[in-house]
Amino acid sequence: MKNLKIAVSALALSAAAVPASADDIKIGVISILEGAFAALGQDGIRGVEMAIADAGGSVAGKDVELIVVSSDASPDSAVAAARRLIEQDGVQVIVGPLSGSEGLALRDLSRSYPEVTIINGSSGAQDTTLRDPSENFYRFGGDGAQWMAGVGTYAHDTLGYEKVAIVAEDYSFPYTQVLGFMSEFCAAGGTVPEKFWTPIGNADYSSVVYSIPQDVDAIFVALGGSDAVSFLTQYQQAGFNTPIIGGSITIDQTVLSSDASFRDMLLGAPAGTPTVSDFDSPEWTAFSAAYAEAYPDGLGAPSIFAHHYYMGGHAAMLALEEVGGDLSDGGAAFRAVLDDLEFVQPTGGIMRLDENRNGIVDNFVIEVFEREDGSLGTRAIEVVKDVNQTLGQDLETFLAAGPVSRDNPSCP
Amino acid sequence: MRYLIVLIPALLLPFVLTDFWLAQVLTRSLILGIIALSLSFLATYLGVVSFAQASLAGVAGYAIAYFGPNTVGIGVPLPFIVKLPLALLLAMIAGALIGFVARRSRGIYAIMITLAIGVAFFYFTRQNYVLFNGFTGFSGVLPPALGDRSWGDPRPLYYLSLGVAIICVAMVQGFVRSPLGLAVQAVRDAPGRLLALGIPTTFPIIAAFAFSGLIAGSGGILNAWFQERVSSFSVGFGPIIDILIISVIGGLRHPTGAFVGAIVYVILDIFAIDLIDRDRFNLLIGIVLLAIVVAAPNGLQQLAIDWVGALRKRAAKTPAN
Structure with missing residues (x-):
């Protein structure tokens, strides 16, 4: 019994130590991995992982490390998750969150951390980018409307x-x-x-x-x-x-x-x-095939969440490559690249942003x-x-x- | 004297810890501990387990958001000096009302009634847009300015939470020694005898609930300032259960057990996902909590006290050998 107690305390304490190399680029991911949306959140993570794998797992010679934290669909938990990523893990790029009200909360939070860039996952509330947008909150995708x-x-x-x-x-x-x-x-x-x-x-x-x-x-x-x-x-x-x-x-x-x-x-x-399972276009077929190959246990086809987290991760990787993985200026150059970024979406259209940093989509x-x-x-x-x-x-x-x-x- | 062993390190911690540990671990633990303290107080001294403490904290949090600056354009801004006592008063009134409704029930019936009130309050906040702004709730709930800084900065908020926690523990200890506090404990031990002596039990019960509302409300206001927001999620089923878990793993013997439980809970909550496959981190949290309850049925604080006692005994024996 005593050994059990010691084991439990050791387990709790060892949580404090998180190894990381200084040269790695750390990207934080916030998704819902508990409760009713857990299956959807898991698919979102698959999307980001695909985006990183597309770039070979590194940009400008630096390895990319993903740090995944979970929220529970509540704005409070999304804020706590983001603070943890920023203050404890020192990430400067976050991909997420998943759900509407979480997005609004992170939009508000992003004002307190101007050196951090938040790239929306799949949250679709309108006012996240339409009214009172934040300089460092991006959405490479549409809103619910x-x-x-x-x-x-x-x-x-x-x-x-x-x-x-x-x-x-x-x-x-x-x-x-x-x-x-x-x-x-x-x-x-x-x-x-x-x-x-x-x-x-x-x-x-x-x-x-x-x-x-x-x-x-x-x-x-x-x-x-x-x-x-x-x-x-x-x-x-x-x-x-x-x-x-x-x-x-x-x-x-x-x-x-x-x-x-x-x-x-x-x-x-x-x-x-924005995401159709049976869509006959070369880009989508390739994306679906890559998804099915990487995740045999995944869903029958990439969901809206895998699709949108992929676009968030993909945008981050493209812009990081452009600035040579250098975020030492507080991410200003990185965001300048993001502002004008254009890329081909998995569904075939060209993704680009409006002046509020919200996607123009098909x-x-x-x-x-x-x-x-x-x-x-x-x-x-x-x-x-x-x-x-x-x-x-x-x-x-x-x-x-x-x-x-x-x-x-x-x-x- | 014993308290200095805890108090002096607590005062010095801000000078050694990073902002993350200070704010996200310690301050959050203190705030959750204060709310859990209100439950420990009721459970220990009135013998009633209340599931409505998160709602009481929510009443005060919503009040401070409604009567203060927020970014959703709802509410009536009042000066700080008015809204703070008003928020605490509303939490006390809410506590008294719950006490009034639950005054005749004990054990599992009291749990059911308070749970029903807690869940009803949650759905009410989620549906009502005039007072509570529904699903989204209030954001931009900022604490008052402290000179050119804010009370919401990590160090000031930590000291504020620490101060409030100490005051709350002191209040609980003072309350249980007062005549009213003794009457509350008499209700717990022998309500029939109390009635036979001619002392009505209703008032002590309502007073105990109102007092717990004051403590939970203090935590609720700090929580709103800490999160800079309050929403239906702050009073939902999750927080209700969290508060119960914290009280139980901390131990109900002494009011400060709630804070021990809170710090263990918060550390687990933040770091479990790093230790294990991210599909299963809640499993780890559950197993650790289960292990704590099995290994320390009287709570972690009692376990620590027992260990210290055993070590002392051993130390006392050594010279004799």
């Missing part, structure tokens, strides 16, 4: 929906997704009579299911993971069969793979996403289809090129509409 580009127009003009109800989780990322959908859908002449905001992790949607107006043409569902499964199951079991329009994390492989009764309801359902409208073996997959039906953060609108007008919230935008 950009990820819906094309869907509103497709739903109205092609599918002929005039009236759509919304069911979404009650936080910053779904707000942004709803904005992306509604800005096109309302402009095309559609109306959204009612929105239902539900807490994350909700299990009982019966009150929502029976409150959805009967005369809507479709329901826009922006729920993630198990929330999407619960809602769709309960909606279908209640005997309704109104068509579904999906958010970027609603129509995802984990939901489609679930052996649930709502399968048929989802056939042909459109959604918006986005996909996808639909659910049945594969020959009977399983459900998604395929691209339209690619929307060069989507910027204001969705093609004038910046002044876009900002004047105010920050996204439960009630903004509105077109009843």
